[in-house]
Amino acid sequence: MVDLRPVLYTLGSLIALLAVGMSLPTLADFVVDNPDWQTFAIALCLTAMIGGMLMLSTRGSGENLNLKQAFLLTTSAWAVLPAFAALPLAFSELDLSYTDAYFEAMSGLTTTGSTVITGLDTAPPGILLWRGLLQWFGGIGIVVMAVAVLPMLQVGGMQVFRVESFETAEKILPRAAQISGLISGAYVAFTSLCMIAYMLSGMSAFDALVHAMTTISTGGFSNSDSSFGKFDSLSTDTICLIFMILGSMPFILFLQVIRGRPLALWRDEQTRGFLLLVAFLCVGVTIWLMVFKNFTLEEAFRYGSFNIISVLTGTGFASADYSQWGAFSASLFFVVMFIGGCAGSTSCGMKIFRFQVLLKSMRSWIEHTLQPNGVFIARYNGRPIPDDVRASVMSFMTLFLGIFLILSFGIAATGEDWITSLSSAGTAIANVGPGLGDKVGPAGNFSGLTDAAKWMLSFGMLIGRLELFSVLVLFSPSFWRV
DSSP states (O other), X not given: OOOOHHHHHHHHHXXXXXXXXXXXXXXXXXXXXXXXXXXXXXXXHHHHHHHHHHHHHTTTSOSOOOHHHHHHHHHHHHHXXXXXXXXXXXXXXXXXXXXXXXXXXXHHHTTOOOOOOOOGGGSOHHHHHHHHHHHHHHHHHHHHHHHHTHHHHTOTTGGGGHHHHXXXXXXXXXXXXXXXXXXXXXXXXXXXXXXXXXXXXXXOHHHHHHHHHHHHTTOOOOSSTTGXXXXXXXXXXXXXXXXXXXXXXXXHHHHHXXXXXXXXXXXXXXXXXXXXXXXXXXXXXXXXXHHHSOOOHHHIIIIIIHHHHHHHTTOOOOSSOGGGSOHHHHHHHHHHTTTOOOTTSSOOSSOHHHHHHHHHHHHHHHHHHHOTTSOOOOEETTEEOOHHHHHHHHHHHHHHHHHHHHHHHHHHTTTOOHHHHHHHHHHHHTTXXXXXXXXXXXXXXXXXXXXXXXXXXXXXXXXXXTXXXXXXXXXXXXXXXX
């Protein structure tokens, strides 16, 4: 039987930290005399009480987690925290149902960016700040998990990064906790720089703060129903584009740059592949909009690059309704949403490195088929790709597509059309945000879906954010055996 005490103690600590975060929107609403400050205060006290009780009742249970406990904590944290984060949303003046509030909170903490809230332009500042904080907390949580937890759990090929993170040959600092602390510092620094840049481009301080948090976390929550279309500014769009790209690159490599290895980012095969893909998509979409949609060069680059990279990185901001650009753009955006950014970033999707591992493995198999007596070794970052990494990557990608299809059929069973079903399922499991079509596209939101569909999509966001196996392993009877 799994000893739950260390898991509950750590979970209690995370719940208590979430309560501390609620103090900021409480103060924001109190300053402007919005009655929702009382809702946040009550939710804060309730959350802090439960978190504190869990910590006190399991105190002294030990700090080290074994493999099973790590799996259980990873999933329970991302499933339970939205339940508490939803409380101020459910009881605020927005008058959301608990289903809608949980969906919004899950979308925030998983940095998905799908929303059920309308009237964001006139929403209370506390709610807007809380949505931004949820994505910001979720973003740093994902980065730390990708560095310290997923390589240990060997989820979906992530063990390939265990060498770079912790083995002696490539170790940056001696302990994972120190690495996580430095990554958090870089995360805060990028957020601050993004906020300052937004303010210089003309944003108000509050808008700049919230959008900086949701940009660097590649989350995509905005303070306006029209997202970045509200600002209609080339400089603002460009700043967002730059920081979306930065947020989608491995944060651990930024530490190497700071420590005197300025070419670390470019020498990393994953980052190099990601940047080349970004350049290819920006140029390709720009040319396509100019040739087939009669956009000017500036319009094509500004709207095309911003929106395609927003989808690729899983941020989900929109500066235009790209679902109205025709069938080709809809198909391209739909495919791109599954790719995602780099492992070790706040981005989502399948991740660039898995496609690279798959392509290198296919190439070595083809070469071996043509020359059976030859020795062909697939390499990643100069190292041979272990067989277990290849198997993990292929299993992950197969399972990812399988769950996507199951989730799509589940949404369709609630009465939705296939465009809505496929795109909403894809955007949930890939943690992107907006889907396609009039209902869940960049000009709409998810409020029109049934409660059953929202719960299914909430599970899809959870399982997609935690790399599938971290969640599914809990459904195995053998996991719970001694």
